[in-house]
Amino acid sequence: MQIAVASGKGGTGKTTIATSLAASLGNRAQILDCDVEEPNCHVLMAPDIYESSAVTLPTPLVDPEKCNLCGKCGEVCNFSAILVIGKTTLTFPELCHGCGGCILLCPEKAISEAPRELGVVETGNAGEVDFVQGRIRIGEAMAPPLIKEVKKRITRDKIAILDAPPGASCPVINTVKGTDFVILVTEPTPFGLHDLRIAVEAIRQLGVPMGVVLNRSDIGDREVHKYCADSGIHLLAEIPFDRKIAEGYSRGNMLIRTNPGYTQKFLEIFESIKRLTDKSPEPPTGSES
Amino acid sequence: MKIAITANGKTLDSPMDPRFGRAPFILVVNTEGELLEVIDNMTNVNAMRGAGIQAAKSLADRGVNVLLTGHCGPNAFTALQAAGIKVGSDQSGLVKDVIQKFLKDGVGFADKPNAEAHW
Ligand code: SF4
Ligand code: SF4
Numbered sequence: 001m002q003i004a005v006a007s008g009k010g011g012t013g014k015t016t017i018a019t020s021l022a023a024s025l026g027n028r029a030q031i032l033d034c035d036v037e038e039p040n041c042h043v044l045m046a047p048d049i050y051e052s053s054a055v056t057l058p059t060p061l062v063d064p065e066k067c068n069l070c071g072k073c074g075e076v077c078n079f080s081a082i083l084v085i086g087k088t089t090l091t092f093p094e095l096c097h098g099c100g101g102c103i104l105l106c107p108e109k110a111i112s113e114a115p116r117e118l119g120v121v122e123t124g125n126a127g128e129v130d131f132v133q134g135r136i137r138i139g140e141a142m143a144p145p146l147i148k149e150v151k152k153r154i155t156r157d158k159i160a161i162l163d164a165p166p167g168a169s170c171p172v173i174n175t176v177k178g179t180d181f182v183i184l185v186t187e188p189t190p191f192g193l194h195d196l197r198i199a200v201e202a203i204r205q206l207g208v209p210m211g212v213v214l215n216r217s218d219i220g221d222r223e224v225h226k227y228c229a230d231s232g233i234h235l236l237a238e239i240p241f242d243r244k245i246a247e248g249y250s251r252g253n254m255l256i257r258t259n260p261g262y263t264q265k266f267l268e269i270f271e272s273i274k275r276l277t278d279k280s281p282e283p284p285t286g287s288e289s
Numbered sequence: 290m291k292i293a294i295t296a297n298g299k300t301l302d303s304p305m306d307p308r309f310g311r312a313p314f315i316l317v318v319n320t321e322g323e324l325l326e327v328i329d330n331m332t333n334v335n336a337m338r339g340a341g342i343q344a345a346k347s348l349a350d351r352g353v354n355v356l357l358t359g360h361c362g363p364n365a366f367t368a369l370q371a372a373g374i375k376v377g378s379d380q381s382g383l384v385k386d387v388i389q390k391f392l393k394d395g396v397g398f399a400d401k402p403n404a405e406a407h408w
Contacts, residue, residue: 078337
């Protein structure tokens, strides 16, 4: 089973929920931090990392001796990462998506591969929980191939918890795609609702069932409740504001360590998800496509 | 000599557009200040990335020698240099005025980009 934890915006407590859900499940769980721009799970889980491997993308390197300036490479590239201009074939490796098209098409076999490092994938364990995280190289903009590498490390017989990047952009979709369920973490405020709507719209396209965890559930209004009820999205749990949780977070402690009573609540969230993803009863949202 | 200038409209009376890759039009004129061609740059305006690189290529393909514009990012600048196109950046005003000024007094050509990527 694969569960992604996402949120329309940062700072809603997404990582808090993801890490505590994984830790509550203990040795049944694997956590994968897919927020490669700013991986945070390690701050709360303090894992032992035993393996780190570089992830690279093959980018073109042109041999000017062999190149006849025919321009075919530039025509096939969708990203302006290679083109003939004047009397040179220019490459912009940082724009390259690594599709390999230009290399294949070059009639003179003038292009070879030069790897560009995207970042690293690290594996280890945090107590009983298997731990995987991606970390993008500073200055690198291409997160999706790195996220793909992180997801390759999903262990089938574990409950994989994927901490998605915040927002509703490409990397979020890359993380959520192919999972069995998405937990959306939000707050009961107008901003929380606004960003939740955007995230729901994006994830609906993928047809992955969703549920909401309402964090700091007692600080705002009832609009998120109403929205969930109206759009048939299951409200999995509400976590009221608690100084202890916030202070624990700032010291790098997981929610279920500062408030052990919550372990039971997280196990219940998991049971609800199991029920909701069970194919036999009627689908919860009725809008999967 | 062919001179290209980034513009908001299709005529010499239009205001300049300060952006290179994402200007809606690029006008090409000769040394008499006569309009030779209007390049529709809209496909670049909508491009995800590399708009400036593609705009540089369309100028290179037309044998343009000088570009007058506002901002030029690093990738576009590299491409323009490879094509041997000189760049007069930080230009503003009406297209015809900028061209007249260039033909009369010339401009200092840039030796480096003057904008962040994504222009
Ligand atoms: S396709 Fe090959 S030969 Fe043709 S311009 Fe590109 S690198 Fe040169
Ligand atoms: S590998 Fe693909 S994206 Fe990269 S330069 Fe070649 S055609 Fe473009």
